Amino acid sequence: MQVIESSTVLIFAVPLVIFLINSLFSKRLAEKFSMGLAYVAPITQIVATAACFVQIAHLKQHDIIISWDLAGAVSMRFAVHTYSLVFLFCIALVSLASIMVANRTVPQKRTGFASLLMMLILGMNGIVMVTDLFSLYVFLEIVGISSFVLIAMFKSETGLEGAFKYLVMSVLASIMILTGLAFIFMQTGSLQYDHLEASALAGQSPTQLVLIYAAMILMIAGFAIKTGAVPFHSWLPDAHQSANTAVSVLLSGIVIKVAGIYGLIVITGFFGKLPGIKLTLFIMGTISIIIGALFALRQSHFKRIVAYSSVSQMGYILLGLSTVSMLGLLGAVAHVFNHATFKSTLFTNAAAVHEQTGTYDINELGGLEKKMGVTSFSSLAAFMSTAGIPPFAGFWSKLLIIMALWSSGARVFAAIALFASIFTAAYFLRLQRKVFFGKLRDQLAGITEIGGSVKLAQIMLTVVTIAAGLLFPFALLYFRGIGLL
Amino acid sequence: MSKMEAYVETGMLVVGFLLIVAGCYCLIRTYHLLKIIIGVEVAMKAVTMFVILAGFINGKIALAQAFVITVIVIEVVVAVVAVGLAINLYRIYGNMDIRNLRKLKG
Amino acid sequence: MGSEIIIACICVPLCGSFLLPLLGIINAKLRNFAALAFTVTAFLCAAFALPAVFDGSPLNIHFELPLGLSFGFYADVLAVFMALTSSFVASIIVLYSFDYIKPYEHQNEYYMMVCLFIGTMMGLVFSTNLIFIYIFWEISAICCWRLIGFYREEITIRRANKAFVVTVLGALIMLVGFVGIYGNTGTFDLAAMKGTHIPAWIVVLILCGVLSKSATFPLHNWLPDAGVAPSPVTSLLHAAVLVKIGVYIYARLFVNSLAIDKVFTVAVPVIAAVSALVSAGVALRENDIKRIIAYSTISQLAFILLGLSAGTEIGVLGGLLYILMHSVAKGGLFLCAGIVEHSLHTKDITKMGGLYKRMPLTALAFIFCAFSVMGIPPFGGFFAKYLVIDGIVSAGNTGLGAVFIAGAVMTILYLSRLFIKVFLGESPSRLEVKEGSPLMVASVLILAILSVALGLSISWPSGFVALIGGGI
Secondary structure (H helix, E strand, O other), X not given: OHHHHHHHHHHHHHHHHHHHHHHHOOHHHHHHHHHHHHOHHHHHHHHHHHHHHHHHHHHOOOEEEEEEEEOOOEEEEEEEEHHHHXXXXXXXXXXXXXXXXXXXXXXXXXXXXXXXXHHHHHHHHHHHHEOEHHHHHHHHHHHHHHHHHHHHOOOOHHHHHHHHHHHHHHHHHHHHHHHHHHHHHHHHOOOEHHHOOHHHHOOOXXXXXXXXXXXXXXXXXXXXXXXXXXXXXXXXXXXXXXXXHHHHXXXXXXXXXXXXXXXXXXXXXXXXXXXXXXXXXXXXXXXXXXXXXHHHHOOOEHHHHHHHHHHHHHHHHHHHHHOOOHHHHHHHHHHHHHHHHHHHHHHHHHHHHHHHHOOOEHHHOOOHHHHOHHXXXXXXXXXXXXXXXXXXXXXXXXXXXXXXXXXXXXXXXXHHHHHHXXXXXXXXXXXXXXXXXXXXXXXXXXXXXXOHHHHHHHHHHHHHHHHHHHHHHHHHHHHHHOOOO | OHHHHHHHHHHHHHHHHHHHHHHHXXXXXXXXXXXXXXXXXXXXXXXXHHHHHHHHHHOOHHHHHHHHHHHHHHHHXXXXXXXXXXXXXXXXXXXXXXXXXXXXXX | OOOHHHHHHHHHHHHHHHHHHHHHHHOHHHXXXXXXXXXXXXXXXXXXXXXXXXXXXXXXXXXXXXXXXXXXXXXXXXXXXXXXXXXXXHHHHHHHHHHHOOOOOOHHHHHHHHHHHXXXXXXXXXXXXXXXXXXXXXXXXXXXXXXXXXHOOHHHHHXXXXXXXXXXXXXXXXXXXXXXXXXXXXXXXXXXXXXXXXXXXXXXXXXXXXXXXXOOOOOOOHHHHHHHOOHHHXXXXXXXXXXXHHHHHHHHHHHHHOEOOOOHHHHHXXXXXXXXXXXXXXXXXXXXXXXXXXXXXXXXXXXXXXXXXXXXXXXXXXXXXXXXXXXXXXXXXXXXXXXXXXXHOOOEHHHOOOHHHHOHHHHHHHHXXXXXXXXXXXXXXXXXXXXXXXXXXXXXXXXXXXXXXXXXXXXXXXXXXXHHHHHOOOOOOOOOOOOOOHHHHHHHHHHHHHHHHHHHOOHHHHHHHHHHHHHO
C-alpha cells in the first residue's frame, strides 16, 4: 500500500516539477538541459508502475483506492487498477520513445516541447487515475490543449491545419461529453464513479430514461471522436501526419487511447448493462477495422498509412470493450499495450526514414533494407505484431478479444475481425515492399542507418514488442494470480 | 412554486438546445476561421447552461457552479489556442478562409 | 531418456537459428556447419525419442495456463514420424545449400530462416494445443515469406507476399474454426477434447487452412508462383516439409483427435481428386521446370489428402507413408532441378536437352526420384500410392479410385516428358554445362538412393506407420 501511494505521488509530482524547472530558468539556459531533464519523468514512471505491479501481485488485489485529505473537508481520490497501471506504463514508455525521437527531430523549441510533453503526461496520468467524471473531463482538456499546441508549435502549414482540424473535432467531442455529463449529473447528483452504478442510472420514468440514453449516446460519440473511430476518424490521419514525428509517436501511440479508449472503458463500466451499447460498439469497431485498413491500403505517405492503421487497430479495442466482460476488457487493455509499442515503433521508423532520406513518400523510397537494417527489422516486427501474426504480441491480444467476442455470442463480428487482419497484413506488406525491399534507388545510394537515441528507441521498442509476445503466457499467469481470470 | 420551477427547467433546456443548434449551424455554414471558433464557443455556453440546470434540478447548485467555473476556464484556454492557430494560418494565407486547409487529404 | 528430449528437439533449431547471423559475422563456414548441426540435432533428438515411443509410452510435457490455453508437447508415433521425416530431408537440403547459396547475399538470413523453420516444424508436430499449433503455423509462414523473397527482386517480393497472404488468410479462417472448437469444448487442448464430435462448419473452416497450407485446389495458386525462390527453399518448403504441415494437421485433428461427420470422407476426397487432375493437367502444359514439379507437388499432395480422408485405416497408412516417400523423392526432384538451373541459368525446358551426358549423376538421381513419385515398383512411392488407392476403393468409392489412377497415369506422363525434354535428346545450344558441385550431387544421390531403399525394404517404414495406425 505504501509503495502504491508513494508511486502515485511520484507519477504526478515529477512531471509538474520538471515543468516548473523548465519555466523557472531563462530560455537560453533551459534549451540546453530541458530535453535531458525530460527523460526523468517517464523513467520514474516506469519504475513506479513496475513497483506497483509487483505490489499488486503481492496483495492479490487489482483495485486500490488512494485518498488524500486536503484540509479536512476536501479529499482527492485516486484509483489504481491493474488496467490503469498498464495505461500508466504505456504512457511512460511511449513518452520515453517520443523524447528519444525528439532529440533528433526537434532542433529548436526544445524547452517548449519538453514542457508541453510534461503537461501531456500529467494530463494522461490524471485521466487514468481519477475517480470522477468531471475530473476526467478536466484532464481530458489538459491533454487536448497540450496536443493541439504540440502539433502546431512548429508553425508549418500542414501542422497548423492538422491542429485546427483536431481542435474543432476535439471541442465538439468536449461539448458532447460535457452534455452527457450534465445529463448524468441531473439524474444522480454525483459524478463519482462508485455512485454511478448501472442501478442508479436505470431511470424509472420515460424522461429519465431518455436522459440516460442521450447521455450514453453523447458520451460514446464524444469519446469515439477522441479515439478516432469511424465515422469520426477524419481528423486523425491529418493530425497524426502533419505533426512532428516525435509528436505523432505520442498522439498515435498513447493519446488516442488514453483520451478515447480509457473514457470508453469508464463509460462501458456504467452503461454496460443497457441494451444498445454493445451493438453500437460492435458496429463501430468492425467498421473502423475495415475502413481504416482499406484507407491505409491506398495511401502513399508513410505516416498516413500508419495513422490509418491506428484507426483500424482502435476498432479491435472497441470490439474488445463491446463485450463488456472481464476477458474482453483484458484483451482490449492488452491490445492497448501492444498498440502503444508497435505503433510508436512504426512512427519512430517513419522519423528515421525521413531523417535519413528526407521524404515520407513510399513511392520515392525502396531498398532501404541494406542501408537501414535496424529500421527494417523493427518495422517488420511491428507490422507482424499489428497484423496479429504470432509469436508477436499483437496476436495474443487479438486472440483474447476474439475469444471474448465468441463467448459473448458475437460470432460474426469475431470472424469479420479476424478476416480483416488480412488487410492489415496487406498494407504492411505493401509498405515493407516499397520502402525496405526492392531495388535501392540511385539517389538513395549514400544514405546510412540512423544513429543515436532514435536507434536506441527502435531497439527498445522492438525488444518490448518481441518480449511481450514471447512472455505473454506469463502475463496470463499474472492475471490469474491477482484474480482477474 | 414547482410549476415555476418546471417552466424554468423547460425554458433553460429549450434555450440550451437552441444555442447548440445555432452553434452547429454556424459551424456548418461559415468558411471563416474565427466564426467557426465563435460557433463552437456558443455551443459550449449552452453546455455550461445544462450543467447549471442539472445542479438546479438535483439541488446541488454549489457543486454545479464549481463545475461551470472550471469549464469556463478551460474553454477560455481552448479559445486562446484556437485563435492562435487562426492567426498563424492568417499569416500564412493572408485570409481566414477555411477552404485553405486542403493540404492534407487522402 | 526423459521428456526433455522433445524440448531439445524443438529448442535447438528454434533458438539456435538466432545465433546463426551472429556466427555468420564471425565466419561463414562456422555458420553453415552450425546450421547443419542444429538440424541434425533435431533429427537425432527425434530418433532418441523412438525407443520410448515404440514401447507405447509417449513422452509428454505439460504447462498449465488459464483460459484453456494450457499447452504441452506430446511425442507419439505420428509426431515422431513427422519429425524424423522432415528433419532428415531438411538436413540433406541444408547440406545441399552450402554450395548452392554461396554466391548470393543475405546468407545469414537464409540459414536463420531455414533453421527457424525446422524448429517451428518440430514445435508444430509435437504441440498439443490448437493455439500453439497456430503460432508455429504462422511462424512457418513468416519463414516461407522471407525465404521466397530471398532474391529481393520486385517479382520475388510480390510472389512472396502472395504466398504469405494466401497462407495467412487460410490460417485466419482456420483460427476461426479453432475458436469455434473452443466455443464448443471450452479448451484448446487436444488431449482434453479427444473424441469430441465437431460440427461440420468448423471442419470446413479448418479445411480452408489445411488446403491453403498444403496448396490444394482451390487455394493452390501460390505454390507454383513460389518457384522464384532458390531451389533448396522450394525443395524444403514447397515439396518436402512446409506443404506437409497442412496434411499433418488434418491427420492430427480429424484422424487422430476429433470425430467428424461421415460426409467429409467423400467431400474431401472429391476436392483432392479435382486438385490432382487439374494440377496434373497444368503440369503437362508448363515449360518451366520448377513450375512442372510444383504442379506435380500439388497433385501428389492430393493423393496424401485422399489417403488421410478416405476414412479407412489402410488409406491413412498409405497417406502417412506417402508423406515420407513424397518428401524424399520430391525434395530430390527439386534439388536436381536446382542443379540444372544453377548451371544453365534458365528454367525453360525448351532450352534444355541432352543433359544426361554432361551431368549423368544428376540425371540418375532425377530418374530415381521421378520413378518414386510416379509410383513405379519397387520404388517407395509405389507402395504408398497403392495403399492410398486401395484405401479409397475399400471405402467403397471405386469411381474416385479410378480418377486417382488416371491422376497417377498423368504423373507418369508429365514426369517422363520432363525427363525427356531436359536430359535426353539433343542440346539445342552449345552451353558450357557442368555437373553440380560434389556436395550438391551427393545430396541428391542420397535422396535418390533412399527412394529406392525405402521401396526395397518397405517392411520397415510400413511397420513404423502401422504403429501409428494402431494408435488411431
